[in-house]
Amino acid sequence: MENHINNKNRVFLYCDLGLIDYKDAWDLQENILEMRIKNQIPDILLLLEHPHTYTFGKTSHKENLVASQEFIDKYNIKIFEIDRGGDITYHGPGQIVGYPIINLSNWHEDSHLYLRGLEQIIINVCQNYGIAADRFPPHTGVWINNERKIAAIGIKIKKWVTMHGFAFNFNTNLEVFKGIIPCGIKDKDVTSIEYEISRKVNIQEGKELLVINFQKVFDYKEYREIDKKELFDILDSGYLLHQDDESTLLLHQDDEGTLKKPI
Numbered sequence: 001m002e003n004h005i006n007n008k009n010r011v012f013l014y015c016d017l018g019l020i021d022y023k024d025a026w027d028l029q030e031n032i033l034e035m036r037i038k039n040q041i042p043d044i045l046l047l048l049e050h051p052h053t054y055t056f057g058k059t060s061h062k063e064n065l066v067a068s069q070e071f072i073d074k075y076n077i078k079i080f081e082i083d084r085g086g087d088i089t090y091h092g093p094g095q096i097v098g099y100p101i102i103n104l105s106n107w108h109e110d111s112h113l114y115l116r117g118l119e120q121i122i123i124n125v126c127q128n129y130g131i132a133a134d135r136f137p138p139h140t141g142v143w144i145n146n147e148r149k150i151a152a153i154g155i156k157i158k159k160w161v162t163m164h165g166f167a168f169n170f171n172t173n174l175e176v177f178k179g180i181i182p183c184g185i186k187d188k189d190v191t192s193i194e195y196e197i198s199r200k201v202n203i204q205e206g207k208e209l210l211v212i213n214f215q216k217v218f219d220y221k222e223y224r225e226i227d228k229k230e231l232f233d234i235l236d237s238g239y240l241l242h243q244d245d246e247s248t249l250l251l252h253q254d255d256e257g258t259l260k261k262p263i
Helices: 022-037 069-075 111-128 174-179 193-197 203-217 228-237
Strands: 011-019 043-049 053-056 078-081 089-091 095-101 133-136 139-144 148-158 161-169 222-226 239-243 248-254 257-262
Touching (some): 011 203, 022 078, 089 095, 111 139, 148 193, 222 228
Parallel strands (some): 011 043
Antiparallel strands (some): 133 139, 139 148, 148 161, 239 248
């Protein structure tokens, strides 16, 4: 049954990881997921780009990888079988990938509503560029005119904590999609912000718009941006999360005692 906790003081940490290898980001997510389940860290949103990568989800069909070995070698594409939902998809430079690792028990214990929330974030950002994007049931993701997919979504939820997320095409090289049948949908195309508006867009601006809309759609009071060093310090040092009606604190246990760092 769907559960909703109305916590007006919910916050999240945001980290821009830049360009990062897929396996490194996957391992990082797994680490954060386990710490979030134990309530050792707050909700975290990771935004990043990957080198050329194809990933098979849990319900993938191998025949949807149609690239020749020559094509794979040309783009130096890495291939992974992973634990998210969905079929095969592509990640690469110019595509903003979002990995929210958040506790849905503090929002809505509803995976479908969560998916619709991710879609809404992307729809909102598309509107900022003058693009009319929408959902296209029964397919998950965000589409233009029910014909061109601009963002793919695939998630995993463990004990109501999320991982994996969305892949949103900004200045993406759409040629690399020709090596797969994206998400196993044969009769539709893929697109990007660049393709739709006929110009490249600023990736950092896109990330800022995603963070703002993530905060709005998932009802957070605020967020704090951290860099990669701060993120790894948090994961290495063992932070504990404390939330009350007045504030949210990160409690850092170190050799000298407990340090309180407001978010």
